[in-house]
Amino acid sequence: MSEKNDLQVTYVTINEDHLGQRIDNFLITHLKGVPKSAIYKLLRKGEVRVNKKRIKPVYKLQLEDVLRIAPIRVAEREEFVPSKLDKVTRLENDIIFEDKYLIVINKPSGMAVHGGSGLSYGLIEALRVLRPEERSLELVHRLDRDTSGCLLIAKRRSVLTALHEQLREKTMEKNYWALVDGQWDSKTKNVTEGLRKNTLKSGERVVRVDNTEGKPSHTRFKVLERFNECSLVQASPVTGRTHQIRVHTQCKGHPIACDDKYGDEEFDNSMRKTGLNRLFLHAHDLTFYHPKNETTMRVEAPLDKALANCLIKLRANKT
Structure with a gap:
């Protein structure tokens, strides 16, 4: 995609990355900070033209289309994401892999992936x-x-589309490490309880097992290491339901350490004695097909200090 400014008018030439994308969706991404209502107003008034012609919001972009976008004020991103904030700048050190098509980052615990629900910004806004x-x-x-x-982030729409297809076709492999209460039965390799979202009176969202009305869900499990009162397991979600691993471990009687929503208070207190102060659930590795390099990639995220130190102490106390 090429872009040039003529005074304050912007001209954009469409390349293969945006081929077939609706013009309204393209503008929502391209004009970050501009409200959707303002974007639809631009289209309605003909202030966005394709090849000098008015178009409707549903128009699908074609290769070499030239967009003319009338002057419009774009809110500065720094207004809501402080660019010098330590939490933001530290993310640079969390990048595991990056090329011109995608980023894989080791997301820190405690940071939401995007803003909303009272959060001014999340990881994706910080990366921008x-x-x-x-x-x-x-x-x-x-x-x-x-x-x-x-956590996988696409830099181009064509890459995003290709990776979403891998998720739909279940060809992307995601393995999580979880520390769970008790001794996980090695014979329990597949958990397939249906899951249903519920909203409590307080507004809190929780997920419950519901094999009648819940959505079909599937997680594969494997024991990695056993300790005196808990197990380190690998959880590989086949489906991608909200809180899936957390609820599937809980429903088998093995909640994850320090899970404030689905955990066991006695077990959590015991684990806090090792210095653990966060949910012990970590997206350890990711295997996917790179849509541009046409190679299979496997990336691995190291455990943070809280998780690594917890395992060191559990191993030291093992009998």
Whole structure:
């Protein structure tokens, strides 16, 4: 995609990355900071033209289309994501892999993947500040706020589309490490309980097992290491339901350490004695097919100090 400014009018030439994308969706991403209502108003008034012609919001972009975008004020991203904030700049050190098509980052526990619900910004907004030249950064998938580990971000729409297809076809492999209460039965290799979202009176969202009305769900499990009162397991989600691993471990009687929503208080207190102060759920490794390099990639995210130190202490106390 090429772009040039004529006074304050912007001209954009469409390349293969945006081929087939609806013009309204393209503008929402391209004009970050501009409200959707303002974008639809631009289209309605003919202030965005393609090849000098008025178009409707549903128009699908074609190769070499030339967009003329009338002057419009774009809110500065720095207004809501402080570019010098330590938490933002530290993300640079969490990048595991980066090329001109995608980023894999070791998401810190406690950081939401995107802003909203009272949060002014999340990881994707922070990355857009760190990479202002990348106009199309988008999350390929999500992780819970308290979960750490491998998170995939696309730099181009064509890459995003290709990776989403891998998720739909279940050819992308995601393995998580979880420390769970008790001794996990090695024979329990597949958990397939259906899951249903519920909203409590307080507004809190929780997920419950419901094999009648819940969505079909599937997680594969493997024991990695056993300790005196707990087990380190690998959880590989086949489906991608909200809180899936956390609820599937809980329903088998083995909640994850320090899970404030689905955990066991007695077990959590015991684990806190090792210094653990966060949910022990970590997206350890990710295997996917790179849509541009046409190679299979496997990336691995190291455990943070809290998780690594917890395992060191559990091993030292093993009998």
